[in-house]
Amino acid sequence: MNKRFEKSQKYAIAVLAHVALLLVWYLFVVIGKVPHFIMPSPVATFETIFTPTYGWVNNILVTATEIFGGYFLAVIVGVGLALVFSWSNALETVLMPLLVSLNMIPKVALGPLIIVWFSYGILTNSIIAFSIAFFPIILTTARGLREVEPDLLDLVRTLKGSRWQIFTKIQLPGALPYIFAGMKVASILAVAGAIVGEFLGSSKGLGYVMLQVQVNLDTAGMFMSVIFVTLIGVALYGMVVGLERLFVPRDARVQ
Amino acid sequence: MVTEPFIHLANVRKAYRKGEEEFLAISDVTFDVMPGEMVSLVGPSGCGKTTLLKILAGLHAADSGEVRVGSAAHSFDPARDIGMVFQQPLLLKWRRILENVLLPAEILGLPMAESRDRALELLALVGLSGFEDKRPYELSGGMQQRAAIARALIHNPKLILMDEPFGALDALTRENMNLELLRIWRESHKTIVFVTHSIAEAVFLSTRVVVLTAGPARMADSIPIDLPLPRRLDVKTTEVFGTYTRRIYQLLGMG
Incomplete structure (x- = not known):
């Protein structure tokens, strides 16, 4: 075959x-x-798609914006900071332990504070998604940038290659598999972060829908919300995996 | 007419400091290498073989003594005239074999079209025709090392430095690669300095064997090997070959 x-x-x-x-x-x-209020049938669940009162399209867009926004911010800041650390040992020595401590704070516990600072809404939930998703990216990227064979550096040095050449030809492509490994973990965390944010305070989004329909024991609506959130997560994850396939050859991928 | 040596080393000494302590890596190293010679550095771990190779590569400076590479008749540009091969092939996983061979040409900014033609010729020379579009993981260890040798030759350097290049290969592949290296050496007319643990490999490959000892780290002798060229594996069973290896074992205190 x-x-x-x-x-x-x-x-x-x-x-x-x-x-x-x-x-x-x-x-x-x-x-x-x-009973219907404990667990709806799949048919009852999918029927809710056609009930306009849920405002699915709008709420999906809100939650997706929070997830993707927070996630992209996490990727940019995470990869960016890791790059800065790889260029400056002093900065890494000072900031890395700090980041590790900050990461130990349960981000959910920060939620109320973030709401006080930024009020509730899409921005706040993006920030919560960002704060959870960003750490695995900076960790794996920093690790990937460090993983350069010393002998390979010697080879470039005998050719009087520049630091920029080492970075673009060896360090960065070598770190890509690690960056993607972190990005995959982060994509799952970003989804969780946005939903937690919506639970803590929001007037829109799938998390908000879940809280609203919970009052009426409308489990079908809750199920459908969960399914939509999952689908957004799957789309994000699929996008990352697609990019990885494009940029990293099979053998070099970190499993 | 007397030919000037291509490499001239006299009383070379190098020590590493670690806190208060000082470790002597090499001392009393004195030998000459004629253009087109293949010289092996042999000795136990910690005898400073790799240190000496790195001094020749210009990666380390000697503490004292004289190190001169190049001569009036054979100019030497330290940025362009060194090709390096290590124990691991160190091919870049994300590049195809041809692109891997081209790495030094890219770093030196050589014209790409010509370099590609040359890379294809070199892949033919090392017996890898038809593999130029493969990824490193698709090749066996011995084949990856052949690609690494082609990479070391791409910028047409005058001096090839090899640090235990066949140390990670199985015994039969290793013997095969020895024969291949002799052929490549004869066809490319390069000066090669070759580090190895194996006394038999050193004698078989070289026109000169430099014996280094550990504790104290110093050069024991530099022995010209007067075996006929081209060499075949059965030279290893001859009386003369045995005399050379016995002498080196004695110098290393193992005879």
Whole structure:
């Protein structure tokens, strides 16, 4: 069998597994006669998509903006700071322990403070998403930039290569797999961060929807919110994996 | 007509300081290398072989003594005339083999079109024709080391420095690579300085073997090897070969 066939077979199995999960969910609710307010059936859940009062499109856009905004900020600041650290040992020695301590603060606990400072809204939730997502990126990037074979540096030095050449030809491409490893972890954290922010205080977004419908024991609406949040996360993660495939050859990827 | 040596070392000494203590890396190193010679540096771990190689590469400075590379007849530009091969191939994982071979040419800013042609010729010379578009992980250890040798030759340097280049290969591959290196050396007319742990490898490959001892770190002798060229593996079973290896074992206090 050729490779392409094997690949499409894998995708088919993945799709089937998801369909099977929906089926199990459906049968569990129907056969078990589970009350609607404990667990809705898949049909009831998906029906909520067509109920205009949820304002799905708007709320999805809000939450997605918070997640992607916080995430991109985390990538830019995380990679940027790691680069600065790799250029200045003194800065790294002073700031890194500080960052490690700051990272130990549970970001959820900072939520109320951030709301006081920035009021609630998209910006606040982006900042919470950023604050959670940024740390794994700076850690893995800094590590990747350090992982240069000393002998390889010697090779460039015998050719009187510049620091810029070492950086662009060896250090940065060598660090890319590490950067992507951090970015993958961060994508999951950014989703969690934005939702936590919405729980703490918001007037829009999927987290806000969940809190609103909870009052009415509208579990179908809650389920659908969770599914939408998950889909946003999947889209973000898929984007990162796609970029990784584009820029990092298979062998060099950090698993 | 008397040819001037290409490399001239006299009473070279180098020590490393670690706090209060001083470690002598090499001392009493005195030998000459004629243009086109293949010289091995042999000795136990800690005898300063690699230090000496780095001094020749211009990566370290000697504390005292005379180090001269190049002569009136054979000029030497330290930025362009050194090719290095290490124990690990150190190919860049994200580059194809051809692009890996081209790295020194890029760093030196050599014209790319010509360098590509030369890289293809060199890949043919090291027996890697047809592998130029492969990634390093698709090649065996021995083949990766061949690519590393081609990379060391791309900028047409006058001096090739090799630090235990076959140390990580299995015994049979290693013997094969020895034969290949002799062929490449004869076809490229380079001056090669070769560091090795293996006495048999040193005698088999070289026109001269420099024996270094550890504790105290000093040069024991510099022995011209008068074995016929081209060499075949069966030279290792001859009486003369045995005499050379015995003498080196004795110098290292193992005879």
